[in-house]
Amino acid sequence: MTWTLTFSAPETPRTSSDMEKTVVVLAGPTAVGKTACGIELAAHFKTEIISADSRQIYRETSIGTAVPSPHELAQVKHHFIQVAPLTDPYHASRYEQEVLATLERLFKSHDLILLVGGSGLYIDAVCHGIDELPSVDPQLRSTLLDQFKNEGLDPLVARLKVLDPVSYDRVDLKNHMRVLKALEVSIQTGKPYSTFLSSKRKERPFRILRIALDIEREVLYDRINKRVDQMMEAGLLDEVKELVPLRGLTAMKTVGYRELFRHLDGEISLDEAVDLIRRNTRKFARKQLTWFRKENRYRWFSPGQTGEIISWIESHAQ
RNA sequence: GGUGCCAUAGCUCAGUUGGUAGAGCACAGGACUGAAAAUCCUGGUGUCCCUGGUUCAAUUCCUGGUGGCACCA
Numbered sequence: 064m065t066w067t068l069t070f071s072a073p074e075t076p077r078t079s080s081d082m083e084k085t086v087v088v089l090a091g092p093t094a095v096g097k098t099a100c101g102i103e104l105a106a107h108f109k110t111e112i113i114s115a116d117s118r119q120i121y122r123e124t125s126i127g128t129a130v131p132s133p134h135e136l137a138q139v140k141h142h143f144i145q146v147a148p149l150t151d152p153y154h155a156s157r158y159e160q161e162v163l164a165t166l167e168r169l170f171k172s173h174d175l176i177l178l179v180g181g182s183g184l185y186i187d188a189v190c191h192g193i194d195e196l197p198s199v200d201p202q203l204r205s206t207l208l209d210q211f212k213n214e215g216l217d218p219l220v221a222r223l224k225v226l227d228p229v230s231y232d233r234v235d236l237k238n239h240m241r242v243l244k245a246l247e248v249s250i251q252t253g254k255p256y257s258t259f260l261s262s263k264r265k266e267r268p269f270r271i272l273r274i275a276l277d278i279e280r281e282v283l284y285d286r287i288n289k290r291v292d293q294m295m296e297a298g299l300l301d302e303v304k305e306l307v308p309l310r311g312l313t314a315m316k317t318v319g320y321r322e323l324f325r326h327l328d329g330e331i332s333l334d335e336a337v338d339l340i341r342r343n344t345r346k347f348a349r350k351q352l353t354w355f356r357k358e359n360r361y362r363w364f365s366p367g368q369t370g371e372i373i374s375w376i377e378s379h380a381q
Numbered sequence: 382g383g384u385g386c387c388a389u390a391g392c393u394c395a396g397u398u399g400g401u402a403g404a405g406c407a408c409a410g411g412a413c414u415g416a417a418a419a420u421c422c423u424g425g426u427g428u429c430c431c432u433g434g435u436u437c438a439a440u441u442c443c444u445g446g447u448g449g450c451a452c453c454a
Contacts, residue, residue, distance in 0.1 A: 093418075116418090117416095117417060117418070117419090118418055127418095128418085152415095152416070153415095153416095154415040154416070154417090155414080155415060155417075156414085156415045157415075158415095181418085182417065182418080183413090183417075184413075184414080184417050185417080187414090188414085188415095192414090193414050193415075194414055194415090195415085196414080196415055197415095198415080199415090235412070235413080235420090235421060235422075237421060237422070238412090238413085238420055238421040238422085239420075239421085240416070240417095240419070240420045240421080241413080241420075241421080244414090244415080244416090248415095259414090260414060261414095262414090312416095313416045313419070314416085314418095314419095316416080316418075316419060317418050317419090318418050319418085320418095321418095342406090342407075343418080344418080345407095345408090346418095347418050348418095349408090349409080349410085350417090350418085351418085353410075353411060353412080353413095354412095354413080354417090356411095357411090357412090357413090
């Protein structure tokens with residue numbers, strides 16, 4: 064135990080600022096139990112939690128995004144929960160910058176901070192950065208989007224080949240979002256999109272420990288199904304009704320909202336919508352697991368292993 | 382009870398002029414640089430209901446069952 068060292072050497076007190084700072088990432092698929100585990104860890108390490116969830120960050124949604132309960136939020140200080148309005152869309156780069164600023168502030172009083180959530184891209188943006196890109200005129204994007212809808216992807220791909228041959232070779236040309244992104248930046252700036260990308264990972268002034276939670280698939284799906292039922296009982300349909308005026312926003316493509324919008328349109332029954340929410344949540348969980356499995360960067364635990372997780376953190380964060 | 386139709390993947394169904402089969406969804410895996418709970422790619426997982434018959438060969442044709450649906454009594 065290294066903790067005793069700190070206390071047994073009073074003549075050379077180590078202040079917080081001497082210690083190496085550590086960010087402990089706690090990731091995992093939706094409904095696996097990250098929130099509860101994170102709170103236990105935060106209580107043990109007497110620290111705070113930065114949420115790494117691209118949807119809990121929005122203010123107007125709570126039931127469908129499964130934000131921590133008021134009781135949970137009262138136990139441990141959480142950051143980046145319900146801080147931005149839906150009309151002010153968030154993105155990974157902004158998240159990176161704001162979290163880094165928050166970390167700098169929190170490290171003045173803590174040696175270890177928890178980053179808890181399931182948004183892989185947001186986590187990686189904090190851990191090794193995401194390139195800064197020039198902002199694009201929304202008008203340009205919608206023009207390109209219209210062209211995509213009317214003429215398909217081929218003309219856009221052809222244009223990309225001319226404007227940015229490097230991206231043409233690298234980008235997934237079947238994925239319209241990737242093509243549109245590369246194209247809109249290239250058009251907007253007059254410089255190829257690829258010139259804005261560096262493949263370098265940014266160095267961070269803190270240590271990063273990555274932990275991911277997983278459980279048996281069947282158990283996970285069971286938890287997902289039950290949570291969807293709980294959301295419906297908690298009034299998800301009413302929450303969605305309130306958000307109808309904002310349904311065009313990207314953030315409203317979230318699982319749980321888009322299915323209920325379809326139901327409100329009369330397109331599908333409520334039962335069908337709820338069934339679709341369960342199915343799409345399962346799919347989402349699988350996709351998250353794919354992200355976290357990548358490159359073996361995570362140390363995996365099951366959500367009940369709090370004691371083992373604490374020991375592992377202590378032995379690696381010294 | 383009679384007549385007709387149906388029975389193929391976990392589900393809904395297509396198909397095989399007789400040579401053991403394929404779509405969507407589900408499920409599984411992967412990608413991911415300012416929409417990331419988004420978007421995109423890959424993979425069929427099977428006593429073709431059972432039993433006899435015809436045939437070199439039957440999931441396919443025929444007989445008889447069983448189950449379901451519809452109509453008539």
